[in-house]
Amino acid sequence: MTITKTDELQKKARRVRQEVLEMCVRAGEGRVASAFSCTEILVALFYGGILRFDTNNLQWEGRDRFIMSKSPGTVGLYPILSDLGFFPEIELEKFCQCDGILGPYGDNIPGIEAVWGSLGHGLGVGAGLALAAKMDKKKYVTVVLLGDGECYEGSIWEAAMFAGHHELNNLVGIIDRNWICTIDFTENALKLNPLESKWQSFGWDVITIDGHSFDEIFAAFKGFRTRKSHKPLMIIASTVKGKGISFLENNPMGHVIIPSREQLEKAREELGN
Amino acid sequence: MNLSMRDAFLDELYNIAREDRRVILISNDFGAPSLDKFREDCASQFIHIGIAEQNMVNVATGLALAGKIVYMYSIAPFLPLRCYEQLRVHLAFKRYHITGVVVGAGYSYDLSGPTHHALEDIAVMNALPGMTILNASDSVMGAAFARMTYENPGPKYVRFDREIFPPIYNGQKDAFSDGLTILKKGHDLTIIATGIMVHQAFKVADELARHSIDAGIIDLYRIKPLNKELLLSTIPESRRILTMEENFINGGIGSIISALVADRGENIKLRRFGVPDEYFSQGGGREQLHLLCGLDVASITKTTLSWLGGK
Numbered sequence: 001m002t003i004t005k006t007d008e009l010q011k012k013a014r015r016v017r018q019e020v021l022e023m024c025v026r027a028g029e030g031r032v033a034s035a036f037s038c039t040e041i042l043v044a045l046f047y048g049g050i051l052r053f054d055t056n057n058l059q060w061e062g063r064d065r066f067i068m069s070k071s072p073g074t075v076g077l078y079p080i081l082s083d084l085g086f087f088p089e090i091e092l093e094k095f096c097q098c099d100g101i102l103g104p105y106g107d108n109i110p111g112i113e114a115v116w117g118s119l120g121h122g123l124g125v126g127a128g129l130a131l132a133a134k135m136d137k138k139k140y141v142t143v144v145l146l147g148d149g150e151c152y153e154g155s156i157w158e159a160a161m162f163a164g165h166h167e168l169n170n171l172v173g174i175i176d177r178n179w180i181c182t183i184d185f186t187e188n189a190l191k192l193n194p195l196e197s198k199w200q201s202f203g204w205d206v207i208t209i210d211g212h213s214f215d216e217i218f219a220a221f222k223g224f225r226t227r228k229s230h231k232p233l234m235i236i237a238s239t240v241k242g243k244g245i246s247f248l249e250n251n252p253m254g255h256v257i258i259p260s261r262e263q264l265e266k267a268r269e270e271l272g273n
Numbered sequence: 274m275n276l277s278m279r280d281a282f283l284d285e286l287y288n289i290a291r292e293d294r295r296v297i298l299i300s301n302d303f304g305a306p307s308l309d310k311f312r313e314d315c316a317s318q319f320i321h322i323g324i325a326e327q328n329m330v331n332v333a334t335g336l337a338l339a340g341k342i343v344y345m346y347s348i349a350p351f352l353p354l355r356c357y358e359q360l361r362v363h364l365a366f367k368r369y370h371i372t373g374v375v376v377g378a379g380y381s382y383d384l385s386g387p388t389h390h391a392l393e394d395i396a397v398m399n400a401l402p403g404m405t406i407l408n409a410s411d412s413v414m415g416a417a418f419a420r421m422t423y424e425n426p427g428p429k430y431v432r433f434d435r436e437i438f439p440p441i442y443n444g445q446k447d448a449f450s451d452g453l454t455i456l457k458k459g460h461d462l463t464i465i466a467t468g469i470m471v472h473q474a475f476k477v478a479d480e481l482a483r484h485s486i487d488a489g490i491i492d493l494y495r496i497k498p499l500n501k502e503l504l505l506s507t508i509p510e511s512r513r514i515l516t517m518e519e520n521f522i523n524g525g526i527g528s529i530i531s532a533l534v535a536d537r538g539e540n541i542k543l544r545r546f547g548v549p550d551e552y553f554s555q556g557g558g559r560e561q562l563h564l565l566c567g568l569d570v571a572s573i574t575k576t577t578l579s580w581l582g583g584k
Contacts, residue, residue, distance in 0.1 A: 065338075114338060118362050124328045125363075128335015135317065136339070155359075158328035 001084070002049035009214050012080075013043045017244050017271050019079035019092060024258050027096035030104050033242035033254040035076030037178035037211070038145060041237055042073075044217040046080045050224075051143065055085040058110050064140050065113050065129045069122020070147035070176055072255070074106045086111035120153025122146065123173060127163045130171035130232075141225055143172045149181030151192055157202070164203020167230040172221075173204075175234065176211060178241035182255045199234045211237025245270050275440060276307075278415030278433040279376045283307040285419035286344065290315045296423065297336055300346045301329050303376070308346070326351055330359035330371075337369035342423060349377035349391030349432065353398055364428035365401035372422040372429040378408065378468050379519030379548075381435035383559040387552040391432075396524025398430045399497055405429040406496040410471040413442035414494060417449045434469045441471065441492070452493070452500035455507055459489030461581070462513035465504070467493045467526050470517040470546075473570060477517070480574040486581065488515075493526055501533055514543045515577060519568065522547035544580050546573055 003009055016039050024030035045051050045066065054060040068074050075095070082089045087101065087110045094100025101109055105117035114125060126144040133140055150156060163171050177195070179186055186192050196206045205227075209216035220235045227233065241255070242248025245267045248257060259267045276284070284307050290296040291314070298311060299320045312319045322329045326347065333343040345352060352373050353360065364371055375391065382389035398406050407422075407429060409415050415433060422429050441456065456471070457478065466474040471492045478488040491507055508514060514534075516527035527545030534541045548566045555561055563569040567576065 114334065115362060115367055118358060120327070121331050121334075121359060121362065124331025125335040125338070127328075128332035128337075129339055130335070131320075131332070132336050132339030132341060138339075142335075155325075155327035155331060158323070158325035159331060162322065162325070162328055162332065 001047070003047045004049070006214050009043055009047060012047050013039045014272060016043060016076060016079045018268070020075055021245075021259065021264070021267055021271065023075060023078070023092055023095040025261075025264055026093075028258060029096045030075040030258065031072035031255060032075075032245075032258060033248045033251070034070070034072040034147070036243045036245070036248065037239040037241045038070065038073045038176040039076055039243065040212045040214060041145065041174060041176065041217060042076055042080055044214055045143065046084060048214070048218060050218075050221050052140070053111070058086065061138070062140055065126070065142040067113055067122040067126045067142065067144040068106060068116050069119070069126070070145050070150055071105050071116040071119065072147070073145070073176065074112075074116060075104060077106070077112070078102050081109070081111040119147065119150040120155040123156050124159035124162070126171055126173075127159050127166070127168055130163070130168040131166055133170055134166075134168070139225075141170050141172060143174065146173055146175045148175055148177045148179065148186055148192055148195070151175065151195070152181070152190060160199065160202040160204065163232040168232045169227050169230050171232040172224055173232065173234045175236045176239055177236050178239045180241040180250070180252055180255065184252050195236055199236075203231055204234045205229050205231045206234050206236060208236045208238065211239035212243060275437055276412045276415070277435070277437045278409045278412050279305055279435070280307040281412035281415035282374065282419045282431070282433065283311060285416040286423075287311045287315065289419060289423050290318050293342070293423075294318065295340060295342050296344070297341045298344045298346060299329055299333055301326055301351065303346055303348050305376070326356040327359050330356045330363060333371050334363040334367075334369060337371050343371045344422075345371065345373045347373070347375050348389070349375040349381065349394060350389060353391075353394040353430065357397060361401060365403050368403050368427050370426045372431060374431045374433070376433045376435055378432045378434050380559050380562045383562055384556060386554050390552075392521045392548050393524070394430070394432065395496060395518070395520050395526065396528075399524065399529060403428060404497055406432070408432045408468045408494055408496055409434070410468055410492050410494060411438055411441045413440055413445070414449060417447070421449060432468065436469070438469060438472055449494060451503060452495035452498070453504060454492045454494070455489065456492055457488075457490040459487040460509055461487045461511050462515055463489040463491060463508055464515045464517060465491045465493050465526065465530060466517040467496060468519060470519050470568075473568070473573070474517055476570045477573050477577070480570060481577065484578060486578075496526055496529065499529060499533065504530070504533070505537065505539065508541060512541045513581075514541055516543065516545045516547070517568075517573065518547045520548060521550065523550055544577065546576075
């Protein structure tokens with residue numbers, strides 16, 4: 001089921017945000033703002049025909065390997081995976097419950113490779129998967145979604161150097177550049193910019209896009225399976241943390257905010273129907 | 274020719290890798306003469322990761338997820354400590370078929386000072402659920418560990434000394450599946466030693482014999498999972514244990530066995546020998562460091578005799 005029409009993708013994105021909001025409020029847990037900045041990216045990857053997967057055969061050899069290294073946003077993936085049939089929809093209601101499979105960070109969840117929770121691991125693991133594909137002449141592509149705050153981790157740059165050196169052009173990174181880490185704006189806390197030239201100097205091709213524009217996301221992924229460049233690709237997706245809810249948007253402390261019961265109505269209203 | 278434990282291991286791993294292309298060896302810029310052959314003949318199975326231990330574990334994880342059997346090769350202090358959180362998440366929690374192989378156990382790099390001494394690794398690895406910890410005492414065991422780590426899935430930490438020691442297991446067919454070997458039986462006490470301290474244990478036992486004390490010797494080469502039943506069954510009627518290790522006394526095999534004795538409510542008297550809770554920078558070599566720690570044969574013998582004097 002590939003969706004290409006922008007308005008339908010936008011509907012999916014709205015539904016994802018609505019589900020995430022309800023799940024997190026119900027559980028009193030989860031990173032709403034972090035999930036909202038990468039909603040369009042996740043929707044494009046899974047509904048838009050970018051990633052290859054088979055929900056009837058989750059361990060299909062030819063599946064693309066998607067790594068949610070930006071682990072706080074994992075809750076944004078759950079409504080998509082359940083909608084696509086990776087696991088039953090009832091699991092969304094049991095988010096963080098003892099009889100459910102879904103927690104704030106993904107482990108042993110159908111559709112999620114390995115375990116994510118600690119920042120800075122995913123790019124190196126993705127590089128290992130991409131290198132193994134080269135060794136075994138496998139066609140899958142490895143896609144890693146990173147947070148911008150995650151790029152403070154030294155291990156990210158160890159992996160960046162490794163992937164550049166080994167010319168892993170079957171590896172695609174996406175940075176959810178929402179400009180906010182947990183307790184401040186990134187450029188106030190510790191400058192990440194110039195981010196593009198950092199990645200370029202580590203041997204990566206870099207494309208900068210608006211991470212909420214489906215057109216720009218698809219344009220960035222155009223021809224990504226058969227890239228002529230020998231370099232790995234980093235897509236820096238500029239986004240708004242908390243996108244869609246006014247009191248979360250660009251709020252430097254928004255990372256940990258779960259709307260209260262009172263705020264819930266306002267949030268529901270803003271996300272629309 | 275007697276090989277180092279490391280070379281015996283790498284030679285056997287070379288044989289395995291020639292037959293199974295899934296075997297991948299990653300080095301963080303750490304070499305060995307025996308590694309050169311591997312690098313040349315199994316070039317596509319060798320990865321130089323740079324001096325980047327966190328990425329070593331992460332890349333190993335990606336390779337393991339893709340079905341590879343991965344070995345990470347490093348000098349002892351840096352693999353367990355620089356990237357502990359990666360080891361915790363991917364090896365201990367997810368239990369992939371990845372083996373960390375380190376050279377430079379204890380005071381192996383004696384002259385290099387505390388940055389290069391590996392004295393905490395047993396304690397920190399023991400804290401991780403699911404880890405297997407192997408500590409070799411000779412090169413026969415070194416070669417056997419290559420086969421064991423290849424055939425048994427799950428995460429493992431294998432610890433080798435840097436120096437060459439005389440063989441203990443020469444000519445013996447031992448699968449090393451018991452986790453410990455009773456090298457000598459003794460009526461008066463049992464010395465439980467690990468790594469190179471097994472060699473020290475023989476010298477201590479000889480000294481004690483001159484004082485008519487009959488000491489048994491156990492080589493505890495698998496520290497985790499501990500073979501608890503076999504270990505307890507080796508304790509003589511005198512109910513005395515002496516533990517010997519060249520790593521910090523806090524969290525080492527002495528601590529581990531003490532906990533076992535306490536948990537079982539065993540009436541056993543136990544004395545621990547290891548590196549005290551302190552870093553030593555002194556030059557002069559390993560023997561000097563052993564003197565500072567009371568790990569030399571004379572000190573251990575003297576302390577043991579005075580301990581037994583109260584029996």
